[in-house]
């Protein structure tokens with residue numbers, strides 16, 4: 001008996017959690033947090049539909065919270081197996097999960113202090129200690145190498161692009177009667193973007209679980225460096241403070257790299273880049289540790305480590321230093337997390353700077369339904385941050401080309417090497433209209449048999 005249950009990222013983009021069962025053996029592919037709307041986030045607090053202590057292993061695809069952020073909770077619920085990840089993902093998980101635990105604790109403390117909680121007292125979903133414990137379960141697995149988990153299950157990682165160390169997972173399942181192969185796409189990156197490697201050719205398999213974040217969208221072709229230079233030159237001309245919300249890991253390095261290249265090439269004048277994130281230094285060290293996993297070669301890093309450490313870059317690790325940024329006048333750039341405006345230091349910058357028409361807010365990534373980033377992206381002029389009314393008078397610009405996710409054309413291109421139809425394709429990790437659009441495209445153009453699974457639905461393979 002081989003089955004697959006979609007415990008997350010089904011008709012939504014967050015909470016990736018796929019349970020594979022072969023006879024009585026169970027593993028998870030990804031173990032992510034639900035993020036966005038309150039009803040969605042609420043699922044993080046609900047009892048699990050399976051027994052965490054029955055799970056032998058978790059195979060994670062990459063170090064984004066919606067793919068690994070639930071791991072500390074799984075461990076707290078009794079998981080006692082192995083968590084596999086690529087080596088860079090393991091290093092980044094170390095930084096990311098501790099930080100997430102810290103943010104959870106800080107957030108709960110802030111809500112209790114300001115008495116803005118409906119739960120008394122507000123509790124963190126997990127703590128730094130939970131994160132530290134979870135990290136002891138990680139075991140790195142290199143790209144391309146088969147890892148056997150007994151005779152029923154073996155897997156190997158393929159390069160997915162997206163962020164440093166991101167992977168698709170190919171798994172071979174054998175229940176004694178039948179042998180089936182399945183590929184989990186993970187998050188598939190774009191082709192030819194700065195700093196990030198292209199996704200590798202996927203292996204042909206019987207079953208495919210394919211993401212569809214941008215299943216109905218297309219990133220207009222533009223020169224990303226050119227667009228970034230325009231954005232910054234305009235901000236300089238307007239003496240504007242350019243706020244760039246960005247994931248501390250990955251996106252921050254990409255932005256800083258691009259800005260520093262533009263300064264070196266004389267496309268923009270030297271401008272102060274403030275990185276308001278205690279994680280940024282650690283994350284950059286990880287980029288330097290794994291030169292083979294991104295597109296900037298080692299020599300460039302040695303001669304001139306302009307991924308992050310340029311003289312124009314000011315790092316703000318401590319909260320006091322972050323607060324001083326409130327006084328910064330334009331032109332200047334502030335890069336701060338979180339990327340979808342769901343928490344972290346960016347919230348304080350937004351509270352202070354959104355009402356100012358001279359602020360430019362650059363939205364560079366995917367904004368999930370229900371997040372503050374999505375509301376502002378949709379043009380809302382009045383938002384609430386920490387229960388305070390905040391007017392949005394700032395100029396809001398979109399830089400969708402810098403998305404870490406492939407659009408539908410790139411997804412179709414990624415799937416081109418498939419010569420034989422998979423038996424079935426499960427379209428996941430997208431809001432319903434995106435997943436539906438991807439399903440129609442795969443059905444019409446490739447004649448593939450697809451479905452968009454429902455949350456918690458189980459299918460037999």
Ligand SMILES: [Zn+2]
Pocket residue numbers: 062064067162187
């Ligand atoms: Zn991701």
